[in-house]
Each structure stands twice: as C-alpha cells, then as structure tokens.
Amino acid sequence: MEKPEQxxxxxxxxxxxxxxxxxxxxxxxxLLLIINxxxxxxxxxxMSAGISTTITITIIAYSISLLIGLIVGLGRVSSGVIAxxxxxxxxxxxxxxxxxxxxxFTALVIIPGAIKLISLVGDKFIGIGWASVGEPLAGVNIRMxxxxxxxxxxxxxxxxxxSAEIFRAGIQSIHxxxxxxxxSQGMSYGQxxxxxxxxxxxxxxxxxxxxxxxxxxxxSSLVSVLxxxxxxxxxxxxxxxxxxxxxxxxxxxxxxxxMTVLLxxxxxxxxxxxxxxxxx
Amino acid sequence: xxxxNGNHMIEIKNLNKWFGDLQALNNVNLxxxxxxxxxxxxxxxxxxxxxxxxxNYLETPSNGEIRFMGNLLAENDDNLNCHRAExxxxxxxxxxxxxxxxxxxxxxxxxxxxxxxxxxxxxxAMAQLEKVGIADKANKMPLQISGGxxxxxxxxxxxxxxxxxxxxxxxxxxxxPEMIKEVLDVMMLLVEEGITMVIVTHEMxxxxxxxxxxxFMDYGCIVERNTPHGxxxxxxxxxxxxxxxxxxxxx
Numbered sequence: 001m002e003k004p005e006q007x008x009x010x011x012x013x014x015x016x017x018x019x020x021x022x023x024x025x026x027x028x029x030x031l032l033l034i035i036n037x038x039x040x041x042x043x044x045x046x047m048s049a050g051i052s053t054t055i056t057i058t059i060i061a062y063s064i065s066l067l068i069g070l071i072v073g074l075g076r077v078s079s080g081v082i083a084x085x086x087x088x089x090x091x092x093x094x095x096x097x098x099x100x101x102x103x104x105f106t107a108l109v110i111i112p113g114a115i116k117l118i119s120l121v122g123d124k125f126i127g128i129g130w131a132s133v134g135e136p137l138a139g140v141n142i143r144m145x146x147x148x149x150x151x152x153x154x155x156x157x158x159x160x161x162x163s164a165e166i167f168r169a170g171i172q173s174i175h176x177x178x179x180x181x182x183x184s185q186g187m188s189y190g191q192x193x194x195x196x197x198x199x200x201x202x203x204x205x206x207x208x209x210x211x212x213x214x215x216x217x218x219x220s221s222l223v224s225v226l227x228x229x230x231x232x233x234x235x236x237x238x239x240x241x242x243x244x245x246x247x248x249x250x251x252x253x254x255x256x257x258x259m260t261v262l263l264x265x266x267x268x269x270x271x272x273x274x275x276x277x278x279x280x
Numbered sequence: 281x282x283x284x285n286g287n288h289m290i291e292i293k294n295l296n297k298w299f300g301d302l303q304a305l306n307n308v309n310l311x312x313x314x315x316x317x318x319x320x321x322x323x324x325x326x327x328x329x330x331x332x333x334x335x336n337y338l339e340t341p342s343n344g345e346i347r348f349m350g351n352l353l354a355e356n357d358d359n360l361n362c363h364r365a366e367x368x369x370x371x372x373x374x375x376x377x378x379x380x381x382x383x384x385x386x387x388x389x390x391x392x393x394x395x396x397x398x399x400x401x402x403x404x405a406m407a408q409l410e411k412v413g414i415a416d417k418a419n420k421m422p423l424q425i426s427g428g429x430x431x432x433x434x435x436x437x438x439x440x441x442x443x444x445x446x447x448x449x450x451x452x453x454x455x456x457p458e459m460i461k462e463v464l465d466v467m468m469l470l471v472e473e474g475i476t477m478v479i480v481t482h483e484m485x486x487x488x489x490x491x492x493x494x495x496f497m498d499y500g501c502i503v504e505r506n507t508p509h510g511x512x513x514x515x516x517x518x519x520x521x522x523x524x525x526x527x528x529x530x531x
Contacts, residue, residue, distance in 0.1 A: 178378070186362065186366075188361055191393070196379075199379050203379065
C-alpha cells in the first residue's frame with residue numbers, strides 16, 4: 001500500500017479523531033476532579049473496590065456465553081430438526097424478554113428451581129437406597145449459591161443467545177464450497193466444522209464478539225439489582241447514603257467510559273488488521 | 281476389496297434427483313470402468329454437475345443406487361466418509377481452504393482423515409505439488425496465487441489422498457483463458473497415469489484428446505454415450521448435433 005506524501009491541512013482536520021480527544025478530555029477533567037475534590041475522591045475510593053468484581057463477572061460470564069453461543073450456534077445451522085428447534089427456542093425466548101427481567105428470573109426462579117430439583121433427586125436416590133449418591137445431592141441448598149454466581153449464570157444465559165447468533169452468522173458467512181471440499185475429502189461434519197469452517201468463521205466474527213464483550217461489560221451493571229457489589233451497586237450505595245448524586249454517578253459513568261473506550265479501540269484495531277489481511 | 285462386478289469402478293442404476301419440482305436427473309444409468317476416462321458434456325442445467333456430485337454423495341440422490349467399487353453408497357453411512365476419502369474431487373471454484381497455506385491445504389485431510397503425522401503428510405504434499413509444478417508456492421496462501429495455480433493446488437490436494445477415482449466439476453470454467461492450459465496439462469498427466477476420472481467440462485478439445493468415452497446429457501438424461509471420435513464426428517442424436525454446432529459456433 002502506498003501512502004500519499006503529504007496530506008492537505010483540510011484533510012487532516014477532517015480525518016482527525018476529534019471524538020476521541022473529546023472523550024479523553026472528559027476523562028481527564030473527571031480524573032482531576034477525583035484527585036482534587038474530597039467528595040469525588042471519596043466516591044471513587046469506595047467504588048474502585050467494585051471494579052475487579054465488574055471485570056471478573058464480565059470475563060467469566062463472557063467465557064461461558066461463548067461456550068453456550070458455540071453450541072447453540074452449531075445447533076442453529078445444523079440440519080437436525082430437534083437441535084435446530086431447541087436452539088431457536090432458546091434464542092427467541094432470551095431475545096423476547098428484557099434483560100433485567102431475565103436476570104431476576106434466572107437468579108430467583110430458574111436457579112432456585114434447579115437447586116430444588118437436585119435435592120429432590122437426591123431424596124429419591126436415598127429412597128431407593130443409594131445413600132452415597134443421594135446424600136450429597138439432597139443436602140444442596142439455595143443458600144449455598146451466591147448472588148454473584150447467579151448473576152454470572154444470568155448474564156451467560158442472556159449473552160449466550162447473542163453470541164449464538166454471531167456464531168450462526170459467522171458460520172453462514174463461509175462459502176458452502178469450503179464444507180463441500182472438506183466433506184469430499186472424507187472429513188466428517190464435525191471434523192470439517194472444527195478444521196475448516198470454524199477457524200475461518202471465528203476470524204470473521206472477532207469484531208462482533210469484541211463488541212459483544214463491550215456490551216456485556218456495560219450490561220453487567222444490571223447485576224447490581226441482585227445486590228452484587230459491583231461498581232454500580234457501590235455507587236448506588238454511596239449516593240443513597242451521602243446524597244452526593246453528582247459525584248457518585250459522574251465517577252461511575254467515567255469509570256465505565258474508561259473501560260469501554262479502551263476496549264473499543266482494541267476492537268477497532270482488530271477490525272483493521274483483519275481487513276488489511278484480507279486485502280493482501 | 282471385494283468387487284463382484286468385475287472392474288466397474290462406479291455403477292449407477294436408475295438415479296433420479298429432484299430439486300423441489302425440478303427434476304435434475306432423470307433415470308440415469310451409467311457404469312465407469314477402472315482406468316477409464318469419462319467426459320460428460322452438455323448444456324448448462326443439463327444435470328451433469330449434479331450427476332458428478334451424486335457420485336460422492338455431495339448431493340443426495342432422490343432415489344436410485346450408486347455403487348463405488350461394488351459398495352452401495354448411502355447417506356448417514358459410517359463408510360461414506362471412507363469412500364469419499366477414496367474419491368478425489370476438483371471443483372469449479374477450487375474451494376481451497378482459505379485460512380490455510382497451500383501446503384496445509386494438502387496435509388489437512390491426510391492428518392485428520394488418514395491420521396498421518398505432519399512430517400510424512402508434508403512429504404506427500406510436496407511430492408504432489410512437485411508433480412503439478414507449484415512446489416515453490418507451498419507456503420503461499422490460496423489468494424496469493426493465480427487461479428490456475430489454485431486449481432493445480434486443488435488437484436494436488438485431491439491426489440495426495442491417493443484416490444481410486446477423480447471427479448472434475450468444470451475445473452477450468454472459472455479460469456482466465458491463459459490459465460486453462462496449465463490445468464488441462466496437469467489433467468492430461470493424470471490421464472497418462474491411468475487414473476480413473478469422470479470429468480464435466482466444456483473443453484471439447486480436451487475431451488477429444490483425453491476421453492475414452494464421452495457422454496452427452498440434456499434435461500437430466502443421458503442422450504448419447506459414444507467414443508470421442510464418434511460423438512464429435514458422427515453424433516447419433518439430433519440434440520447432440522445441435523449442441524455441438526452451437527459450441528463450435530461459439531469457438
């Protein structure tokens with residue numbers, strides 16, 4: 001690729017990422033406030049304890065959602081009637097329910113229900129004399145499942161449906177000839193998927209998956225409704241106790257902004273690398 | 281391998297294929313003998329590619345039976361993948377694995393299907409690339425080489441599996457004119473080696489030179505089966521005559 005020797009002044013003005021500079025300014029001003037103003041400083045110190053919770057929940061839930069997405073996405077593109085319908089059922093249900101409602105539902109209905117089921121199964125095992133298998137199962141109690149864990153599962157289930165759609169689109173973006181060539185060489189459907197289709201599909205999916213990660217980082221704030229002590233929850237606590245809403249929520253907003261802007265720059269970089277690779 | 285039908289490599293009986301309401305193959309019967317080269321010609325939409333793709337079950341026949349070396353092929357049969365591994369296929373659009381280098385394109389199926397270790401697979405691959413004349417492109421990505429080179433790599437990929445049978449689905453139709461010859465030269469090499477081949481092509485000169493038999497297809501039927509000399513010089517059917525006159529006009 002050749003570069004023009006000298007860009008005109010006007011062109012530079014137009015191409016310059018003013019938006020990024022503006023966001024940088026907003027972040028710097030807030031940082032200065034945090035350093036210089038005691039009330040902002042106090043808000044930040046209290047909230048910063050939640051940053052690691054937010055990041056940990058996001059990373060774990062995102063990893064699980066990728067796994068769900070891969071399995072469900074494969075179901076969506078499979079020719080099996082049962083797999084296809086089960087996958088579509090799950091995706092449509094998740095997409096049809098607001099995320100906040102889904103988080104309540106998973107954390108307070110599905111998971112307690114599942115726990116209850118496990119202990120009932122345990123009782124049944126004890127009933128038929130398999131105490132060694134039954135007793136540990138029967139002893140399972142909903143209080144053993146922390147809210148953070150339930151929050152992670154809730155986010156994973158929600159985002160699993162989104163990444164399933166990304167996997168489906170990624171797999172379908174690969175020319176059918178690739179699958180035919182692999183099958184014609186004697187590879188099974190699974191071997192062809194693993195060795196030929198998915199490596200190409202995942203490369204195409206990287207920008208979308210990156211954006212998904214950013215969305216999840218933001219949506220992880222919803223788990224604060226389950227009293228998980230993430231940044232949002234701590235900000236609400238601080239604001240509620242001190243009535244310093246401006247300090248609490250400005251600091252909170254900028255904290256999220258710092259994380260998402262950094263991540264979106266990474267996604268943009270990956271996007272650019274992929275498109276230059278495609279051209280060569 | 282047991283082969284009750286003498287030296288029939290492929291035996292097709294009463295093969296039909298529908299795409300919805302469209303009948304792509306209409307009661308096709310065909311045998312191909314070991315070591316022979318069969319060329320299928322015909323207008324587009326005549327079912328010749330569908331017939332070829334039914335032979336390794338890339339298309340599932342609606343009904344009828346296909347035997348490969350005496351074995352009845354069937355969908356969802358565990359043996360189907362084994363049979364496919366013995367049938368090399370070359371596609372119109374090459375279909376090289378876009379994320380792999382030319383060398384890895386050839387070694388992938390050797391490693392995954394035949395469980396050959398990487399080092400041995402690479403030796404096999406290099407020998408095949410040598411044969412098709414692009415050993416120097418082994419480490420290039422498919423999109424970095426020309427169409428003719430890509431198709432030769434695709435042929436090398438199929439040959440590396442040591443197939444009993446090679447299927448060619450219009451191997452030169454997607455190529456620029458100046459690259460057709462290099463691919464046909466490689467195919468001619470295989471003809472001389474005596475590999476059993478079924479070729480769908482519009483290259484009548486190649487058909488004349490390479491084929492033991494030529495089939496003319498139209499509307500999903502085999503209209504005429506003849507020697508190349510017979511089909512091109514004294515076609516028995518009027519439809520064949522019409523098709524050939526149109527082809528010759530265009531050339």
